[in-house]
Structure formats: structure tokens, C-alpha cells
Amino acid sequence: MIDFPHIAEVCQSTPSKLVMLVVDGLGGAPHPDTGRSELEVANTPNLDALASRSACGLTLPVLPGITPGSGPGHLSLFGYDPIKYTIGRGVLEALGIDVEIREGDVAARGNFCTVDDQGKLVDRRAGRISSQESVPLCEQLDQIEVPGLEVHILPVQDYRFVALFRGDGLSEDVTETDPQILDVPPRRVEALNAAAAKTAEAANALIEGAQEVLGDRDRANMVLLRGFSQLPHLPQFGDSYRLNPAAIAAYPMYRGLSTVVGMTVIPTGSTFADEVATLEEHFAEHDFFYIHYKPADAAGEDGNFEAKVQALEAVDAYIPRILDLEPDAMVVAGDHATPSILAAHGWQPVPALVHSKLTLGEGVPAFTERACAGGSIGSIPATQLMFLALAHAGKLVKFGP
Amino acid sequence: MIDFPHIAEVCQSTPSKLVMLVVDGLGGAPHPDTGRSELEVANTPNLDALASRSACGLTLPVLPGITPGSGPGHLSLFGYDPIKYTIGRGVLEALGIDVEIREGDVAARGNFCTVDDQGKLVDRRAGRISSQESVPLCEQLDQIEVPGLEVHILPVQDYRFVALFRGDGLSEDVTETDPQILDVPPRRVEALNAAAAKTAEAANALIEGAQEVLGDRDRANMVLLRGFSQLPHLPQFGDSYRLNPAAIAAYPMYRGLSTVVGMTVIPTGSTFADEVATLEEHFAEHDFFYIHYKPADAAGEDGNFEAKVQALEAVDAYIPRILDLEPDAMVVAGDHATPSILAAHGWQPVPALVHSKLTLGEGVPAFTERACAGGSIGSIPATQLMFLALAHAGKLVKFGP
Numbered sequence: 083m084i085d086f087p088h089i090a091e092v093c094q095s096t097p098s099k100l101v102m103l104v105v106d107g108l109g110g111a112p113h114p115d116t117g118r119s120e121l122e123v124a125n126t127p128n129l130d131a132l133a134s135r136s137a138c139g140l141t142l143p144v145l146p147g148i149t150p151g152s153g154p155g156h157l158s159l160f161g162y163d164p165i166k167y168t169i170g171r172g173v174l175e176a177l178g179i180d181v182e183i184r185e186g187d188v189a190a191r192g193n194f195c196t197v198d199d200q201g202k203l204v205d206r207r208a209g210r211i212s213s214q215e216s217v218p219l220c221e222q223l224d225q226i227e228v229p230g231l232e233v234h235i236l237p238v239q240d241y242r243f244v245a246l247f248r249g250d251g252l253s254e255d256v257t258e259t260d261p262q263i264l265d266v267p268p269r270r271v272e273a274l275n276a277a278a279a280k281t282a283e284a285a286n287a288l289i290e291g292a293q294e295v296l297g298d299r300d301r302a303n304m305v306l307l308r309g310f311s312q313l314p315h316l317p318q319f320g321d322s323y324r325l326n327p328a329a330i331a332a333y334p335m336y337r338g339l340s341t342v343v344g345m346t347v348i349p350t351g352s353t354f355a356d357e358v359a360t361l362e363e364h365f366a367e368h369d370f371f372y373i374h375y376k377p378a379d380a381a382g383e384d385g386n387f388e389a390k391v392q393a394l395e396a397v398d399a400y401i402p403r404i405l406d407l408e409p410d411a412m413v414v415a416g417d418h419a420t421p422s423i424l425a426a427h428g429w430q431p432v433p434a435l436v437h438s439k440l441t442l443g444e445g446v447p448a449f450t451e452r453a454c455a456g457g458s459i460g461s462i463p464a465t466q467l468m469f470l471a472l473a474h475a476g477k478l479v480k481f482g483p
Numbered sequence: 484m485i486d487f488p489h490i491a492e493v494c495q496s497t498p499s500k501l502v503m504l505v506v507d508g509l510g511g512a513p514h515p516d517t518g519r520s521e522l523e524v525a526n527t528p529n530l531d532a533l534a535s536r537s538a539c540g541l542t543l544p545v546l547p548g549i550t551p552g553s554g555p556g557h558l559s560l561f562g563y564d565p566i567k568y569t570i571g572r573g574v575l576e577a578l579g580i581d582v583e584i585r586e587g588d589v590a591a592r593g594n595f596c597t598v599d600d601q602g603k604l605v606d607r608r609a610g611r612i613s614s615q616e617s618v619p620l621c622e623q624l625d626q627i628e629v630p631g632l633e634v635h636i637l638p639v640q641d642y643r644f645v646a647l648f649r650g651d652g653l654s655e656d657v658t659e660t661d662p663q664i665l666d667v668p669p670r671r672v673e674a675l676n677a678a679a680a681k682t683a684e685a686a687n688a689l690i691e692g693a694q695e696v697l698g699d700r701d702r703a704n705m706v707l708l709r710g711f712s713q714l715p716h717l718p719q720f721g722d723s724y725r726l727n728p729a730a731i732a733a734y735p736m737y738r739g740l741s742t743v744v745g746m747t748v749i750p751t752g753s754t755f756a757d758e759v760a761t762l763e764e765h766f767a768e769h770d771f772f773y774i775h776y777k778p779a780d781a782a783g784e785d786g787n788f789e790a791k792v793q794a795l796e797a798v799d800a801y802i803p804r805i806l807d808l809e810p811d812a813m814v815v816a817g818d819h820a821t822p823s824i825l826a827a828h829g830w831q832p833v834p835a836l837v838h839s840k841l842t843l844g845e846g847v848p849a850f851t852e853r854a855c856a857g858g859s860i861g862s863i864p865a866t867q868l869m870f871l872a873l874a875h876a877g878k879l880v881k882f883g884p
Contacts, residue, residue: 086546087566440824443513443520458852460832460862462547469548473830480828481545482555482565483572483710 085163085465092478093324098410100325100475101361101371104159105397106152107379108416109432109451111423113387120378120387120422121433121450124394128401129414129449133435137474138446139459140431141467143418149429155417156339160319160372161468169342170254170311176244177338181236183313188252188281191309192235192243193260194219194302201267201304206260207241208302216241219295219302226291228284245288245307253278256285258308268306281310318344320370323472328364330357331374340372358400365407373404382420383427390422411438411475414449415467434459434467438474490562493882494725494873499811501726501876502762502772505560506798507553507737508780509817510833510852512824514788521779521788521823522834522851525795529802530815534836535846538875540860541832542868544819550830556818557740559865561720561773570743571655571712577645578739582637584714589653589682592710593636593644594661595620595703602668602705607661608642609703617642620696620703627692629685646689646708654679657686659709669707682711719745721771724873729765731758732775741773759801766808774805783821784828791823812839812876815850816868835860835868839875 110120143150143158144165153174154164169177172189183189194208194216220243223235231249238244255274261267271285285307296303320327321344329340329347332354337347346368350360354375361373375397381389404412414437419430433454446453455461459470472478511521544551544559545566554575555565573590584590595609595617621644624636632650639645656675662668672686686708693706721728722745730741730748733755738748747769751761755776762774776798782790805813815838820831834855847854856862860871873879 086549092549439515440512440822442515443518443824445518456856458831458856459547460541460856466547469546470830471548473548473550478548478550478830480550480552482552482569483575 085161085463086469088481089322092481093472094477094479095324095369096475096477097369098475098477099365099369099371100411100413100471100477101373101404101407101409102159102413102415102471103373103375103404104156105375105378105394105414105416107382107418107420107427109419109421109428109430110382110390111419111421111428111430113423119451120382120390120394122448122452124391124398126394126398126449128398130447132401132405132414132437133449133453134445134447135442136435136437137441137444137459137470138433138435138449138454138457140451140454140461141415141434141464142431142461143464147429149427150418151427152335152417153339156336157343158464159415159417159467160343161322161465162316162343163465167314167316169314169339171309172244172311173313174335174338175238175242175309176236176246177342178335179236179238179244180334180337181244181246183246184248185313186248186250186252188247188254188310188312190245190285190307190311192245193306194241194243195268195304195306196301197267197304203261203264203266203268205301206264206306211241211302213237213240215302216243222295223292223305226288226295228287228291230280231284233284233288241302247281247284251277252281252312254310254312256282256310258310259289260306260308268304271307285310313342316343320344323370323468324477325370326368327370327372328368329372329374330360332357333374333376336374345372354397354400358403361404362407379420382422383425385422385425387422390420411436411471413467413471415464431461432464436467436470436474440474489882490723491725493879495878495880496725496770497876497878498770499876499878500766500770500772501812501814501872501878502774502805502808502810503560503814503816503872504774504776504805505557506776506779506795506815506817508783508819508821508828510820510822510829510831511783511791512820512822512829512831514824520852521783521791521795523849523853525792525799527795527799527850529799530850531848533802533806533815533838534850534854535848536843537836537838538842538845538860538871539834539836539847539850539855539858541852541855541862542816542835542865543832543862544865548830550828551819552828553736553818554740557737558744560816560818560868561744562723562866562869563717563744564866568715568717570715570740572710573645573712574714575736575739576639576643576710577637577647578743579736580637580639580645581735581738582645582647584647585649586714587649587651587653589648589655589711589713591646591686591708591712593646594707595642595644596669596705596707597702598668598705604662604665604667604669606702607665607707612642612703614638614640616703617644623696624693624706627689627696629688629692632685634685634689642703646686648682648685652678653682653713655711655713657683657711659711660690661707661709669705672708686711714743717744721745724771724869725878726771727769728771728773729769730773730775731761732773733758734775734777737775746773755798755801759804762805763808780821783823784826786823786826788823791821812837812872814868814872816865832862833865837868837871837875841875
């Protein structure tokens with residue numbers, strides 16, 4: 083939709099069904115002791131068998147060396163150039179706690195912080211106070227009245243919260259208050275243009291209110307706000323590809339991302355088992371399903387190689403149930419790598435497969451980084467994976483006479 | 484010329500000779516029963532031997548998943564970004580029947596169709612009537628007079644024809660009449676801007692004339708027009724690369740494409756044997772030859788795996804004769820894949836080789852999709868193959884000091 087300006091010309095709506103399973107943090111990296119990655123160690127007979135009759139390759143989420151957050155990683159898989167289309171930090175943080183963001187709202191990511199008696203920062207994260215301590219503080223801050231608009235303070239986790247501004251004439255074009263260094267006071271919010279004056283004023287009023295509420299405390303006696311942002315205007319996924327797309331995700335942020343690109347979010351439970359049951363139940367209703375698997379990323383972020391191996395083995399067990407639905411094309415991909423040796427998202431290319439009745443004679447022996455590198459898809463930008471998926475589902479016609 | 488704006492700076496005219504053999508629909512896909520592609524099954528000793536002393540790789544005609552028509556597929560091999568430079572459907576259809584299109588002409592692709600007594604479409608292709616039935620109808624339509632300009636109706640095949648409008652002040656900016664669905668009447672041609680009013684009027688006059696001529700018939704009693712287009716203004720191949728290029732093609736459409744990019748078309752016969760004889764005869768006269776081989780595509784389009792294998796074996800037999808001419812660089816490439824399992828053009832990357840005295844130590848064991856994937860060229864956009872060909876022919880100088 084993005085890389086290829088003629089995509090609308092070549093897309094056709096068909097009854098064929100496409101399932102895209104996104105294994106969050108799918109890719110890994112070889113362990114220094116064994117030389118084998120998480121996927122290479124994991125016992126994943128179903129993914130391996132599927133890879134042996136699929137077109138396989140590697141996807142690059144952004145550019146070599148560039149590590150994507152969850153936003154760019156997913157946008158890229160959905161076909162949006164992640165360099166051109168961005169989602170602000172405040173909005174993404176709000177989506178991650180299932181907050182409804184409306185057109186015109188401004189969301190900021192907030193931190194509790196600690197300042198000394200001269201107002202200078204001594205801890206930008208207020209000792210990473212627990213949710214137990216921060217949730218009541220958020221409730222107090224939520225009472226602050228800012229004339230002319232609604233302001234909500236919504237706890238995220240530990241020292242983090244979302245500040246949501248709702249009203250007419252708001253703008254995301256304001257500066258952040260976090261100076262990123264200690265021993266200076268937090269900055270004031272400044273408008274970057276005349277249209278943003280009201281937002282800057284409201285944000286500063288909120289901060290002054292917070293100072294009053296929190297000022298007597300020893301720690302978490304001040305707040306920092308950054309990532310002021312509004313809902314981006316993204317081309318809608320369904321319109322662009324002529325699909326009726328649905329998203330199934332247990333975690334709020336992925337539901338939020340799906341909403342932003344215009345997918346229908348189907349309510350589901352909190353586990354991948356729930357997600358698969360939801361897919362089965364609603365399979366007749368849409369022609370595209372994005373289904374999200376989180377645990378691989380979480381284990382990788384923890385730097386827990388063995389837990390990531392187990393998370394990959396766990397998702398493998400669900401592959402037969404998804405294939406039993408007989409989707410015309412099935413994609414298994416990842417939004418980014420989360421190598422356990424990094425204990426964080428990584429920049430590494432991510433294995434991907436596209437399976438259809440046309441790929442039965444293709445394939446690689448295993449669904450791993452190394453095996454997929456030798457697959458027929460080769461190494462492609464993640465933004466182009468949707469084209470292959472649509473082609474295999476018979477949803478693309480010839481380009482040009 | 485296209486991807487690389489500095490190409491003229493680095494091109495030099497030399498006496499060296501470059502032959503580009505385009506095997507139409509060259510690439511294929513593994514058969515589900517055997518896991519082997521047409522090229523892998525075919526016995527092609529000459530191509531395999533050539534691949535073993537050539538730089539080999541895969542070319543991507545447009546983007547992963549995007550299936551090109553013959554126009555974009557060829558433009559891409561010639562170095563034109565197929566997303567930026569397009570050829571209209573009417574023009575290409577006219578080129579395909581060897582109609583001379585002049586600057587300013589508008590060509591449309593026409594279909595005979597069948598409408599009911601209320602003028603509503605019941606068959607958009609008029610039962611795919613044969614040429615035997617359609618040619619006399621085209622002759623009748625060709626008699627229709629449209630005031631102020633020339634209009635010609637030229638049979639293509641079966642239910643298809645070309646409508647050619649010639650005169651001053653014509654424009655391609657008009658709408659199509661094919662509603663793409665049944666049970667509604669054909670649309671009228673509408674001008675998309677003021678400069679296109681005359682063309683819309685002429686097209687509607689032609690359609691009214693056709694209604695009169697055909698109205699009493701049971702089927703093929705109406706026409707549909709689409710793909711109104713004029714000759715595109717493309718950078719000229721010879722100027723851009725500093726070549727004196729010639730095209731040898733038995734099929735009219737490929738001669739037409741060559742004319743559009745400014746190659747000299749050398750008359751030839753109707754078989755590849757004729758084409759090779761023409762190449763031999765005229766080898767002294769040009770420094771670049773594009774020679775086109777059609778049967779592999781035709782067999783792939785028919786979904787006939789075995790016939791495609793035979794077509795590949797047949798072209799293989801001509802390789803020694805071409806090499807006997809001792810071109811300084813020889814390219815074997817395809818405009819797109821036509822996998823038999825698709826029975827249509829495909830999006831798959833296409834094997835390519837560039838042979839010169841500099842590649843004698845390179846090579847892969849066989850000229851197949853899989854072997855070429857491991858070749859020294861890697862996987863590149865088809866638009867960049869000309870750079871390699873020119874480099875190997877000694878026709879490029881250093882870029883930058």
C-alpha cells in the first residue's frame with residue numbers, strides 16, 4: 083500500500099482467506115556457547131513441517147541495524163513504511179492500556195520523578211515506584227482541573243502513566259519536559275507554533291497542579307511529560323488492500339495498533355489459546371486475520387533463552403489448529419527480533435513464511451533464521467510481505483498490460 | 484538510465500557487442516509433486532554450461548508479490564522503473580497487432596459484448612466469439628464515420644479488437660465503458676478534463692455507430708472500450724545508454740515495446756530460428772541486441788509443465804549459435820516468471836546470467852531459480868541488470884573521481 087503506489091489497481095476482493103500470525107519478537111540470535119539461536123534450539127515440528135512446504139525468507143523491519151519498537155515493527159508487517167508512518171509515544175502508551183483515543187485528543191507519556199527542594203531533578207523515574215504506590219497518586223492527579231478541557235491521568239505500570247488531554251483546538255506540536263539529565267529542573271512545555279499554545283498552557287497547568295498535589299512527598303514529588311501525540315492519519319488497511327480485516331490480540335497495545343490502521347478488533351481472552359478459539363469462531367466473518375502471539379518477546383526481553391525456546395515451542399503446538407481452518411494463505415512472521423542475548427528488541431532480520439497451495443514444492447528444512455535465509459523469498463523489507471501474502475491468496479491481479 | 488540518474492555520465496560508446504536474450508516467462512516454480520521447477524526438470528546443457536562461467540542471480544521485475552504484465556516486465560529489464568514508466572493497455576494491444584501508433588493517436592482496447600433488449604450487459608465477452616465471427620464485424624465497424632477524425636477498428640483475436648483514434652487534439656484522459664459487472668448498461672465515455680472532451684465525444688459517437696451496426700444481432704451486439712491511451716514519452720534506450728540498439732522479435736507486441744523505447748526493429752520471421760538467423764545476419768550493424776523467445780511463456784500460461792520444459796530445452800539448443808557470434812557480453816534473462824502451476828504470469832524472481840570474459844571463473848552449477856539464488860549477482864531489481872550488462876561489455880566508466 084505504501085511502497086507500491088499502484089497497489090489499489092492490482093488488489094481484488096475475493097472470498098479467499100489470509101491468516102497472518104505475528105509471533106512477537108520471533109527472531110533471535112545464536113547463543114555464544116552453542117552457536118544456536120532460540121528457533122534452532124526449540125523443538126517446533128509443526129513450524130518446521132510448514133516451512134518445508136512454504137515460501138520462506140527473512141524480513142527486515144526498518145533497515146539493517148535499526149531496532150524497531152512494537153509500533154514500527156507491526157506497521158512494517160502491515161505494509162506501512164515505518165519511516166514515513168509513525169505513531170507517537172503518548173498515543174502508543176495510551177493504546178497499550180486500552181484507553182480510547184479520539185480524533186483531536188493529545189496523549190503524553192508521563193513519569194513520576196523526584197526533585198530536590200530547589201526543584202532540580204534527582205531521579206527521573208522516582209526510584210521506579212511500584213504500581214501500588216503510583217496508582218493512588220494517579221487518582222489524585224486525575225482530580226486536577228484544567229479550565230476549558232478534560233484531562234485524565236491513567237496509570238500504566240510502576241512510575242509510568244498516560245496524560246490524556248481532550249478538547250477543541252489541541253495540538254501535538256509541543257515540547258517535552260524531560261531534560262534527560264539530572265540536577266536541572268524539568269522544562270516547561272513550549273508551543274512549537276501558535277496553534278499549539280492552548281495545549282502547552284494546559285500541560286503546564288497540569289504540571290503546576292501536580293506540583294501542588296505531590297510537593298510534600300519525599301519521592302515521586304513531580305512529573306515529567308513527553309511524547310505528546312495525536313492519532314496519526316494512516317491509510318486504512320482494509321481500503322488499501324481491499325480486505326475486510328480483523329485483529330485478534332490479547333494485549334491492548336496490539337489491539338490499539340490494529341484500530342489505528344482500521345482493522346476490526348475481535349474481543350478475545352488473555353491467552354493465545356483464547357485467541358485461537360476466537361479465530362476459529364469468527365473465521366467465516368473476515369478475509370484477513372492478524373493474530374498476535376506475545377510470550378516469545380516477553381521471554382526474549384527478560385534475556386531468558388530457555389523461556390523463549392519454550393514460548394516458541396508453545397506457539398508451535400497451535401499451528402495445526404490454525405491450518406485446520408484451511409486458510410488460502412498463511413503467513414508466520416515477526417514484528418522484530420528479540421534475541422535473548424540482547425534482552426531487548428533487536429535489529430536482526432526476522433524469519434517469515436508464506437504458505438499456500440502454490441508453495442507445496444518449495445520450502446526449507448526448518449523454520450529458523452539460517453534456514454529461512456536460503457528460502458525462495460530471500461531477504462525483503464517487511465513492508466513487502468503483505469504483497470506476497472496477497473499474491474498467494476489470489477488477491478492480486480497482474481500489474482500493467 | 485532510470486534508477487541511476489548519473490547513468491549518462493558513466494556510459495561510453497564502444498565497439499563491444501552486447502546480446503540480451505529475453506526468455507519470456509523464464510522463471511517457474513517447483514511442482515508440488517516433485518519439488519522441482521521447469522528449469523530444474525529441463526535438460527538444458529548449454530544454459531547450464533553458460534551459467535557455470537557467468538555471473539548469475541535473480542531479478543525482481545517490480546516488487547515481491549507483484550506480477551508484471553509483459554509491458555512492465557520488459558521495461559524493467561531495459562532499465563525503466565516500471566512503477567514510474569507505464570504503457571497504456573490500448574497502446575500495448577495495438578502494438579501487439581503491429582499497428583503503427585503515431586504521436587497524438589489514442590488507442591483503446593475493445594471487446595465485443597452482448598446486451599439484452601434493455602441495453603444491459605449479459606456477457607462482457609460476447610461468448611468469446613471466434614475471430615472468424617469477429618473479423619467481419621470489425622470490418623463493418625471500421626466503416627463508421629466520426630466527424631473530424633479518423634477511427635479504425637482493428638481485429639486482435641476472438642472477441643477483442645483495437646479502436647484507434649487519429650486526429651488533432653485527442654487525449655487519453657477519458658473513462659472506460661466497461662462497468663466490470665453484468666446487468667447494467669455499458670457506461671458512456673466521460674472526459675476527465677476539458678482537453679479530453681473531443682476524445683470522449685468521438686468515442687461515444689463510435690459506440691453509437693457500433694450500436695446501429697450490431698444492434699440486430701443476438702450476441703456481440705455491442706462493444707466495450709477501455710484502456711484509452713497514447714504513446715508514452717519514455718527516455719530513449721539508445722540515448723540513455725549510448726547504444727545503437729536493435730530488437731529482434733517474432734511477436735508484434737515485443738517489436739512494439741522496442742519501438743516505444745527507441746530500438747531499431749530488425750524484420751525477422753515467425754520462429755526463434757528465424758530470429759537467431761536475423762541476429763547472425765545483422766550482428767555487425769548494432770552494439771546491442773534484444774532478442775525475444777516466446778514459447779516458454781505460452782506453455783506456462785497454458786499450465787503445461789511438460790510443454791514449458793520442452794520450450795526451455797528448445798531455446799537451450801540455440802545458445803551455442805549465439806555464443807559463436809562472440810558477443811562481448813551476453814545476458815540471459817526473463818521479463819517475469821510464468822510458473823506452470825499458476826498457468827499465468829507470476830511474481831517470482833527470475834533467473835538471470837551475465838556472461839563475459841570477466842565471468843569465466845564465476846558461475847553456478849545450473850541455470851535454475853535455486854542455483855541462481857546462490858550466484859554472485861544475488862537478488863536485484865530487474866532494472867539494474869542493464870548496468871551489469873553494460874559493465875561487462877566495457878561500456879561503463881568509473882562513477883565519480
